[in-house]
Amino acid sequence: GALVYQYPRRTICKSGTSMRMECQAVGFQATSVAWYRQSPQKTFELIALSTVNSAIKYEQNFTQEKFPISHPNLSFSSMTVLNAYLEDRGLYLCGALTGGQNTLYFGAGTRLSVL
């Protein structure tokens, strides 16, 4: 089955610092990767959608300057949270979509805490 690995699982950073999280698709080719943030209240926000050979599309309230994403191949994507502050806390989820299917498979997430 489709597996999506995210690391680190948890991270703590000081306010104003940055942290990078990674996403690896195993067993399938992730033609599209969607980065979501799940708030402490459990709501989901789509940050951006990255499709191989296409420009990365950021949702409203999220920018490349704040959340730069790299999607160099069909199995790997990374996202950095720059200048993290308290409002950036949450569970960052990588969802991978394989071509021909409409199903988004999520990793276990990277939980970001900001001190």
Add this chain to the structure above:
Amino acid sequence: QQQVRQSPQSLTVWEGETAILNCSYENSAFDYFPWYQQFPGEGPALLIAIRSVSDKKEDGRFTIFFNKREKKLSLHITDSQPGDSATYFCAASAQGTGSKLSFGKGAKLTVSP
């Protein structure tokens, strides 16, 4: 604006009973509806999904009933087990936008032994 709504927010059933989780949506363009199961500290795992051309999808103890006219669907979990205790999210997407899911706020299910 919440495009996908879930009710109830929480539900407790006894082991062996059927749990019913409801979902409704606003956008008529939505045609794909996955349900995700999430345990504490984990990411959401795809449980079962249905497309709008169908009115029912069954997978073991999990069944989705879909009513396109009323823009409603429900997830039925028969013979509920304590291991089914989790938060369940109803989601929806429109054709060609599979990665852009709109999520409900979730329903916390507790199955008591």
